[in-house]
Amino acid sequence: MLVVLAVVAVLAVVAAVVAAVLTTPDPTTPGPTTPDPTTLGPTTPDPTTPGPTTPVGTSSATTTLTIAPACDVRMMYRLHDSLPWEWQQKFGVMMANLRRHFPLRNDYGPHCTYTVYAWRDDATQPFGDSFGYSGAGVYGDKVILEIPKSEFDSNPPSWHRYTVIPHEYYHVYQLSRSGGALCKWMLEGTAACFESLYIKQYEDVDYFGEQSYVTSEVLTSPSAFEDYNTPETNYSNSVFMVLVLHKELVERGETVESAFSKIFREYWAADLRADWKTRFHEVFGFSVEDFYTRLSSYTTNLQSVLPASFPQISEYSHG
Numbered sequence: 224m225l226v227v228l229a230v231v232a233v234l235a236v237v238a239a240v241v242a243a244v245l246t247t248p249d250p251t252t253p254g255p256t257t258p259d260p261t262t263l264g265p266t267t268p269d270p271t272t273p274g275p276t277t278p279v280g281t282s283s284a285t286t287t288l289t290i291a292p293a294c295d296v297r298m299m300y301r302l303h304d305s306l307p308w309e310w311q312q313k314f315g316v317m318m319a320n321l322r323r324h325f326p327l328r329n330d331y332g333p334h335c336t337y338t339v340y341a342w343r344d345d346a347t348q349p350f351g352d353s354f355g356y357s358g359a360g361v362y363g364d365k366v367i368l369e370i371p372k373s374e375f376d377s378n379p380p381s382w383h384r385y386t387v388i389p390h391e392y393y394h395v396y397q398l399s400r401s402g403g404a405l406c407k408w409m410l411e412g413t414a415a416c417f418e419s420l421y422i423k424q425y426e427d428v429d430y431f432g433e434q435s436y437v438t439s440e441v442l443t444s445p446s447a448f449e450d451y452n453t454p455e456t457n458y459s460n461s462v463f464m465v466l467v468l469h470k471e472l473v474e475r476g477e478t479v480e481s482a483f484s485k486i487f488r489e490y491w492a493a494d495l496r497a498d499w500k501t502r503f504h505e506v507f508g509f510s511v512e513d514f515y516t517r518l519s520s521y522t523t524n525l526q527s528v529l530p531a532s533f534p535q536i537s538e539y540s541h542g
């Protein structure tokens with residue numbers, strides 16, 4: 224109860240500071256929503272965030288063992304009024320769609336509650352001087368969406384101001400279902416691929432063009448992209464690997480829908496924190512090493528590995 228009261232108190236303070244506070248939990252996810260304070264470990268940076276952060280599971284044994292109890296994940300939203308009302312409205316619609324497609328049941332992740340903090344980057348410290356987060360990513364139980372003003376002001380505006388929402392949401396899905404895989408191209412390639420599939424379906428925008436900066440290294444040294452330290456542009460190589468994986472599955476007899484289902488849903492329905500490769504073999508039917516060998520027979524043309532048509536997300540997600 225103390226925890227509940229503390230949460231309410233925090234929300235009251237935030238509500239006074241932030242103009243747009245949407246703290247209503249998803250009505251489709253009843254059940255216990257109060258995090259167990261004994262299981263909330265250190266807020267280790269999320270493996271989904273590129274850069275100098277440490278993936279969960281590699282920093283310490285304590286992090287690896289941190290699991291929240293099985294729960295339906297609650298998401299709270301703190302949207303700063305520096306973001307245009309149009310963005311905030313679309314955010315709400317997108318979250319409803321995303322929660323339907325990929326419900327956030329926690330099985331192996333560290334948290335039962337996540338809070339989305341969103342603001343436009345020209346706002347000064349909208350969540351307090353000590354907040355300390357920037358960019359976009361999942362950090363512990365915080366989903367950070369700092370949207371660059373330039374993405375609104377460019378002509379035309381950048382779709383990234385919206386695609387970042389399904390991207391980061393999908394990371395929360397990965398984490399809650401599997402605890403997170405220790406492989407950048409699986410984590411980021413799927414999230415980045417999903418953001419393009421989402422914006423294609425709901426806005427009829429081709430965002431794969433922004434992820435077409437594929438380099439030959441992905442053909443000759445694909446294992447390098449398991450590591451967050453290997454640079455790439457807009458996750459293009461990771462997206463390419465996921466699309467090749469999809470193409471390989473289809474060539475082995477899967478439908479476009481069932482291949483996406485294996486990649487976006489089935490694979491993540493297991494504890495992947497210590498071992499992401501065994502599950503890969505189980506779900507896809509070939510080893511990671513065999514997949515890497517197959518990659519060498521491709522060219523670095525992203526368009527050549529896109530499916531001929533895109534099924535509705537509901538056909539390969541949870542609904």
Ligand SMILES: [Zn+2]
Nearest residue numbers: 271272411414
């Ligand atoms: Zn990401």
